Amino acid sequence: MATWRGRALLATYPELAAVLAAAVIGLSVQRPLAWLAARQGISVLLAVLVFATAVTIEPAALRRAALAWRPLLATLIVGVTVLPALSWAASRLVPAGSLRDGVLAAGLAPCEIASVATTAMAGGEAAVAAGALIGSTVAAVALAGPILSLESGRAGFSPGGIVVNLALVVALPLATGITLRATAPAAARTLAARRDARATDSAAAVAIWTERADRVASRTAIVAVAALVALIAAEVRLSAGYASVAGALVVFLLASALIGWLLGRRAPRPVAAAVLLTTSMRDFAIAAALAAAAFGPPAAAPLGLYGILVLIWGTATAATLRRRAVAVPPPVLL
DSSP states (O other): OHHHHHHHHHHHOHHHHHHHHHHHHHHHSHHHHHHHHTTTHHHHHHHHHHHHHHHTOOHHHHHHHHHTHHHHHHHHHHHHHHHHHHHHHHHTTSOTTHHHHHHHHHTTSOBOTHHHHHHHHTTOOHHHHHHHHHHHHHHHHHHHHHHHHHHHSSOOOOOHHHHHHHIIIIIHHHHHHHHHHHHHHHHHHHHHHHHOTTOOSHHHHHHHHHHHHHHHHHHHHHHHHHHHHHHHHHTOOOOTTHHHHHHHHHHHHHHHHHHHHHHHTTSOHHHHHHHHHHHHOBOHHHHHHHHHHHHOGGGGHHHHHHHHHHHHHHHHHHHHHHHHHHHSOOOOOO
């Protein structure tokens, strides 16, 4: 019975199964994966993930994102006020030292880059998630230093290197993917018509190209998320001292998820999914960079564990939201 249930779970949530398998592989085969992580492997995978997700964002979705400015603005404000306070409170559960400093930095990070992909997986408004990612990144660069100084009384860092990294890993692939999605249909009309007999007119050609592009991009995003989890897990060195760290990070994750749900409960389902995922998923890599710059490299250690937790949470939540959206029939208009 247990085996049957396990197989049913894997069939129902393939993305979650892939992420869990990747976490096990990363914790088991650490040396070669850690070698890749130390050589910009995480940054490369993040860039691939952002590009693959951006390709699925329709130009019309960007216009819809502008209409959702109220929940988007609320998400950004909460990200620079409430979440840093939450991570500070959660860090009090950890004994004083570098591990506590690392937990504190989790709430200062912008939205997790992968939250755009998990929003797309959930059937949410990926353009809203992308807007939250961009806005929260700008806010983090501008405000993380002063907030860290206020909370710790001893932190300080230069954001220059982080700005350059975010431009290469986030801004460039995001802009490239969105531009490709907006301009490619014109070329697809001719190409698809030549290669597919069903493409009897330009509209059908564009539809066929879009379907294929979305399918390839979605599969690429899932693979990138799983590979990312494996590289993150390879950098985690579990010990008895991590029990309090894990507890503090789970508290922070659940509290931020509750806030994300409250922010989006009055919004349309696709927008609510974007708000929930972007609020509850903070970027572990940027948080690690902030912690290392402000407190020293040892403070970055807890963020690898947070990365595993947040990506598993995001993937599982996306699968659940997608299933609920499919299960709920559309309203009948009379």
